[in-house]
Amino acid sequence: MENIYLTIVLAPLAGAIIAGFFGGKIGRTGAHSATIAGVGLSAALSLWVLSRFIWHDQPNFNGPVYTWMVSDGMHFEIGFLVDRLTALMMATVTFVSLMVHLYTIGYMADDAHNWPDGALTGKNSYQRFFSYISLFTFSMLMLVMSNNFMQLFFGWEAVGLVSYLLIGFWSTRESAIFANMKAFLVNRVGDFGFILGIAAIGMYFGSMDYAEVFAKAPEHADTQIAVFGGVSLMTLICILLFIGAMGKSAQVPLHVWLPDSMEGPTPISALIHAATMVTAGIFMVARMSPLFELSTTALSFVLIVGAVTAFFMGLIGLVQNDIKRVVAYSTLSQLGYMTAALGASAYAAGVFHLMTHAFFKALLFLAAGSVIIAMHHDQDIRNMGGLRKVMPITWITALIGSLALIAFPGFSGFFSKDAIIEAVHHSDVFGAGFGWVLLSIGAFVTALYSFRMYYLVFHGQPRMDEHTRSHLHETPWVVTVPLIALAIPSIFIGWYTVEPLLINNWLGDAIYVKPENDTLHVLADHWHGQTAFILHGMAAPPFWLAMGGLALATAIWLVLHRRNPNIDAEILAKAGPVTQVLENKYGFDDFNQKVFAGGGRGLGNMLWSTGDRTLIDGAVVNGSARLVGHLAGILRHLQTGYLYHYAIAMIIGLAGLLTVFVAL
Numbered sequence: 001m002e003n004i005y006l007t008i009v010l011a012p013l014a015g016a017i018i019a020g021f022f023g024g025k026i027g028r029t030g031a032h033s034a035t036i037a038g039v040g041l042s043a044a045l046s047l048w049v050l051s052r053f054i055w056h057d058q059p060n061f062n063g064p065v066y067t068w069m070v071s072d073g074m075h076f077e078i079g080f081l082v083d084r085l086t087a088l089m090m091a092t093v094t095f096v097s098l099m100v101h102l103y104t105i106g107y108m109a110d111d112a113h114n115w116p117d118g119a120l121t122g123k124n125s126y127q128r129f130f131s132y133i134s135l136f137t138f139s140m141l142m143l144v145m146s147n148n149f150m151q152l153f154f155g156w157e158a159v160g161l162v163s164y165l166l167i168g169f170w171s172t173r174e175s176a177i178f179a180n181m182k183a184f185l186v187n188r189v190g191d192f193g194f195i196l197g198i199a200a201i202g203m204y205f206g207s208m209d210y211a212e213v214f215a216k217a218p219e220h221a222d223t224q225i226a227v228f229g230g231v232s233l234m235t236l237i238c239i240l241l242f243i244g245a246m247g248k249s250a251q252v253p254l255h256v257w258l259p260d261s262m263e264g265p266t267p268i269s270a271l272i273h274a275a276t277m278v279t280a281g282i283f284m285v286a287r288m289s290p291l292f293e294l295s296t297t298a299l300s301f302v303l304i305v306g307a308v309t310a311f312f313m314g315l316i317g318l319v320q321n322d323i324k325r326v327v328a329y330s331t332l333s334q335l336g337y338m339t340a341a342l343g344a345s346a347y348a349a350g351v352f353h354l355m356t357h358a359f360f361k362a363l364l365f366l367a368a369g370s371v372i373i374a375m376h377h378d379q380d381i382r383n384m385g386g387l388r389k390v391m392p393i394t395w396i397t398a399l400i401g402s403l404a405l406i407a408f409p410g411f412s413g414f415f416s417k418d419a420i421i422e423a424v425h426h427s428d429v430f431g432a433g434f435g436w437v438l439l440s441i442g443a444f445v446t447a448l449y450s451f452r453m454y455y456l457v458f459h460g461q462p463r464m465d466e467h468t469r470s471h472l473h474e475t476p477w478v479v480t481v482p483l484i485a486l487a488i489p490s491i492f493i494g495w496y497t498v499e500p501l502l503i504n505n506w507l508g509d510a511i512y513v514k515p516e517n518d519t520l521h522v523l524a525d526h527w528h529g530q531t532a533f534i535l536h537g538m539a540a541p542p543f544w545l546a547m548g549g550l551a552l553a554t555a556i557w558l559v560l561h562r563r564n565p566n567i568d569a570e571i572l573a574k575a576g577p578v579t580q581v582l583e584n585k586y587g588f589d590d591f592n593q594k595v596f597a598g599g600g601r602g603l604g605n606m607l608w609s610t611g612d613r614t615l616i617d618g619a620v621v622n623g624s625a626r627l628v629g630h631l632a633g634i635l636r637h638l639q640t641g642y643l644y645h646y647a648i649a650m651i652i653g654l655a656g657l658l659t660v661f662v663a664l
Contacts, residue, residue: 001061001082002061002063002065002080004045004049005049005061005080005082005145006065007041007042007045008042008045008046008049008090008094008141008145009042009138009141009142009145010138011037011038011039011041011042011045012035012038012039012042012097012134012135012137012138012141013038013134013135013138014034014038015034015035015036015037015038015039015130015131015134016035016038016131016132016134016135016138017131018030018031018034018035019031019032019034019035019127019128019130019131019134020127020128020131020132020135023124023126023127023128023130023131024123024124024127026127027127028126028127031126031127031130031131032101032104032105032126032130034130035101035130035131035133035134036098036101036102038134039094039097039098039101039134039137040098040101042094042137042141043091043094043095043097043098046087046090046091046093046094046095047091047094047095049082049087049090049091050087050088050090050091052087053083053084053087054500058087060081060082060083060084060509060510061080061081061082061083062079062080062081062082062083062147062211063079063080063147064077064078064079064147065077065078065079065080066078068150073206074202074206074207074208075207075208075209076148076150076208077147077148077150077151077208077209078151079146079147079148079151079209080145080146080147081145081146081147081210081211082145083508083509083510084506084507084508084510085283085286085287085351085507085510085511086144086145086510088351088355088507089144089279089283090141090144090145092354092355092358093137093140093141093144093276093358094137094141096270096271096276096358096359096362096486097133097136097137097140097271097276099362099366099482099485099486100133100267100268100270100271100362100366100482101130101133101134102478102481102482103267103270103366103369103478103479103482104129104130104133104265104267105478106373106475106476106477106478106479107265107266107267107369107373107479108125108126108129108265108267109126111125111126111129111265112125114170115170115172116172119172121171121172122172125169129166129169129265129267132162132165132166132169132268133166133267133268133271135162136159136162136163136166136268136271136272136276136277137276138158139155139158139159139161139162140155140159140276140277140280141155142154142155142158143155143156143158143159143280143283144280144283147209147210147211148208148209148210149198149201149202149208149210149213150208152198152284153194153195153198155280156191156194156244156248156280156284157191159248159276159277159280160183160184160187160191160248160277163180163183163261163268163272163277164180164183164184165180166180166264166265166268166271166272167179167180167183167261167263167264167268167272168180168181168263168264169264169265169268170263170264170265173263175263176263176264178260178263179257179260179261179262179263179264180261180263180264182256182257182260183257183258183260183261186247186254186256186257187247187248187254187257188247189243189247189254190243190244190245190246190247190248190254191244191247192243193239193240193241193242193243193244193246193247194240194241194243194244194245194247195244196240197236197237197238197239197240197241197243197244198241200233200236200237200240201213201237204220204223204233205217205220210287213291214290214291214512217234217290217291217294218294220233220234220294221234221294232295232297234291234294234295234298235295235297235298237291238288238291238292238294238295238298239297239298239301241284241285241288241291242281242285242298242301242302242305244281244284245280245281245282245284245285245339246281246305247281248277248278248280248281248284249278249279249280249281249282249335249338249339250278250309250331250332250335251281251305251306251309251335251336251339252305252308252309252312252313253588255309255313255332255588256585256588256589256592258273258278258328258331258332259325259328259329259332259585261273261328262322262324262325262328266324266365266366266368266369266372267366267369269324269327269328269365269368269369270361270362270365270366270369271362273327273328273331273361273365278331278335279335279338279354279358281339282335282338282339282342282350282351282354283351283354285302285339285342285347285350286342286347286350286351286511287510289345289347289511289512289513290512292342292345293345293512293513293514293517296429296430296517299342299343299344299345299429299517300343300429300430300431301343302339302340302342302343303339303340303342303343303344303424303427303429303431303432303435304343304431304434304435305336305339305343306335306336306337306338306339306340306341306342306343306435307336307340307424307431307434307435307436307438307439308336308438309332309333309335309336309339310333310334310335310336310337310339310340310438310439310442311333311336311438311439311441311442311445312586313329313332313333313336314329314330314332314333314442314445314446314449315445315582316329316582316585316586317329317330317333317445317449318445318448318449318452318582319572319579319582319583320449321380321381321382322379322380322381323368323371323372323379323380323381323384323453323457324365324368324372324379326381326449326452326453327361327364327365327368327453329449330361330364330405330446330449330450331361333442333445333446334353334357334361334405336442337353337417337420337439337442338350338353338354338357338420340420340424340435340439341353341419341420341423341424343424343427343429343431343435344420344423344424344426344427344429344432344435344519345423345427345429345513345514345517345518345519346419346420346423346424346427346519346520347507347511347513348501348502348505348507348511348520349416349419349420349423349502349520350420351501351507351511352415352416352419352494352497352498352501352502353413353416353417353419353420355416355493355497356404356412356413356415356416356489356490356493356494357413357416359404359412359486359489359490359493360400360401360404360405360411360412360413360486360490361401361405362486363397363398363400363401363404363483363486363487363490364398364401364402364405366479366482366483366486367394367397367398367401367483368398369479370391370394370475370479370480370483371384371387371391371394371398371457373475373479374387374390374391374394374472374473374474374475375464375468375472376468376471378464378468381453381456381457382456382463382568383463383464383465384456384457384458384462384463384464385456385457385458385459385460385461385462385463385464386458386459386460386461386462386463387457387458387462387472388458388459390472390473390474391458391472391473391474391475392474393474393480393483393484394474394475394480394483395458396487397480397483397484397486397487398454398457398458399454399458400487400490400491401486401487401490402450402451402453402454404490404491405446405450406443406446406447406450406451406546406549406550407443407446407542407543407546408546408550409534409537409538409543410491410495410534411490411491411494412489412490412491412492412493412494412495413490413494414494414534414537415494415495415497415498415530415533416494416498417443417542418533418537418540418542418543419498419502419520419523420439421436421439421440421443421540421542422519422522422523422540423519423520423523424436424439424519426519426522427517427519428516428517429517439542440541440542440545441545443542443543443545443546443549444545444546444548444549445549446546446549447545447546447547447548447549447550447553448549448550448552448553450553451549451550451553451554451557452553452556452557452568455553455554455557455558455561456557456561456568459557459558460557460558460561460562460565461562461565463565495530498530498533499527499530502520502523502524503523503524503527556568556571
């Protein structure tokens with residue numbers, strides 16, 4: 001099996017190398033064929049591995065591939081841990097990535113128009129883009145398949161690096177460069193906490209291997225360290241690790257990079273924000289469950305951060321007019337739901353929502369990209385409308401994705417999202433009640449912004465210019481086939497996986513939950529099948545709140561909008577200060593720009609003015625030159641040219657030396 005696992009990881013890397021280094025020679029067809037073949041092989045083998053775990057009770061694999069370094073008895077290795085959690089992640093990542101690769105053929109076909117004439121960066125950009133997304137897939141697989149913290153950190157940083165390249169892919173656009181730098185810097189903040197957590201593990205556990213660390217963790221459950229007056233070692237480690245997750249999975253306040261990353265091409269929005277980079281933090285916390293279960297403080301912190309992100313980021317989606325940014329803020333909100341599940345020790349529910357969300361969110365991003373292609377790259381939903389008639393496949397798949405997103409009964413999102421809210425409701429950690437309220441109201445907000453976007457894009461009267469309207473048509477098959485392929489699991493995957501994942505503990509020993517923290521046992525104890533689960537969910541407040549949001553969205557943006565096309569702007573104007581707060585994104589960007597970015601520039605200017613120009617250049621460099629010149633001016637008067645002056649100087653010097661020697 002080791003060769004199979006190596007092939008799964010290395011096939012996308014091989015495709016990336018071929019497209020990246022030889023793209024100019026093999027052309028567009030060669031580049032996308034090589035990368036799709038690599039990711040396709042990886043996806044096929046990943047699905048086969050998953051099937052082995054489902055139907056053949058495949059044993060876990062945990063072993064090193066090679067040892068990179070041994071330092072003071074600590075082994076730094078490249079190795080794989082493939083259990084049921086890993087297999088599920090591998091299949092999800094590679095399948096979504098394969099769909100994105102196929103979709104990219106159509107989306108990037110006219111990429112030459114996105115570059116200024118004569119721009120060297122636009123040469124072979126199509127091949128380079130395929131190389132990047134294939135390399136991204138390799139990096140994510142290295143992350144989820146790692147069996148040690150060193151390889152985890154390698155994959156962690158690799159997905160961050162490639163996301164930087166992808167977000168700023170259109171490098172001649174100032175907004176794209178600003179966005180990828182912002183993503184890079186914000187993630188460095190999270191990664192600083194992450195590497196400190198790994199360093200603490202290395203210091204106290206003496207190992208980088210998951211199995212060894214998890215086995216020793218109970219011994220350190222009561223260990224206190226002298227930080228901030230004394231704090232639990234496990235609490236400190238878990239919070240530091242979670243700070244890394246806050247960066248990668250875009251949790252408040254490290255969420256600010258994700259909406260701006262929409263500056264990249266739409267395929268990477270689906271790849272980064274659906275099944276890969278942003279889910280890395282969720283996966284990492286679930287993998288570290290043996291550590292997090294030893295700190296209720298860390299669990300409480302995780303739950304509160306997730307609930308706050310889920311609710312408050314969803315509200316911002318209500319005032320967005322860029323179709324991709326609406327979907328981006330919904331991603332932030334749904335990541336908050338997953339994070340809250342982790343804080344409630346419902347790791348299986350968080351991973352379950354990670355999987356279902358990967359399908360319907362990738363579907364929504366790709367549907368948005370299909371609309372953008374048809375609209376000649378206009379992304380403003382205020383300029384759309386009536387696309388249902390000319391884009392039937394995009395319309396129906398976008399409707400499926402939206403229904404799954406709002407947790408409509410029977411769709412995949414219903415099973416996973418309802419399970420999370422139930423788990424938080426039954427949690428005893430501090431902040432669980434607060435979290436349940438925010439997550440429940442968040443269901444209303446999700447339905448409201450989702451169907452605002454859906455109705456404004458696909459229903460009502462067309463609002464685009466005449467030239468765009470006359471050229472509207474459904475997108476090519478390379479775009480619509482991935483939409484259909486993602487729409488199918490968006491409907492059905494939840495129905496078939498809710499029982500094994502949440503009731504039968506299919507993940508097994510891949511996740512550890514202390515008995516007193518188990519919040520999913522209530523669900524298991526009262527399980528009577530999927531239909532009963534749906535009926536029970538339909539009697540709970542979150543369902544009625546979601547249906548209320550759907551009804552309100554229908555009334556405003558489907559019914560009233562037909563009679564008053566300006567109703568959206570009028571509502572936002574009447575909201576006044578609330579609208580302004582949401583449009584300013586609670587001031588996070590302004591604060592970061594003024595305090596951190598502005599403060600950094602101010603500090604740099606001060607160090608340059610005071611330190612470099614005044615102290616170093618003025619005092620040290622120029623000052624030493626002036627001192628030498630001054631001394632030279634004094635000594636120059638001693639050089640008279642008269643022999644008796646030099647003789648007197650020699651006699652005085654000799655007398656001085658003799659005095660010193662006699663005194664010593």
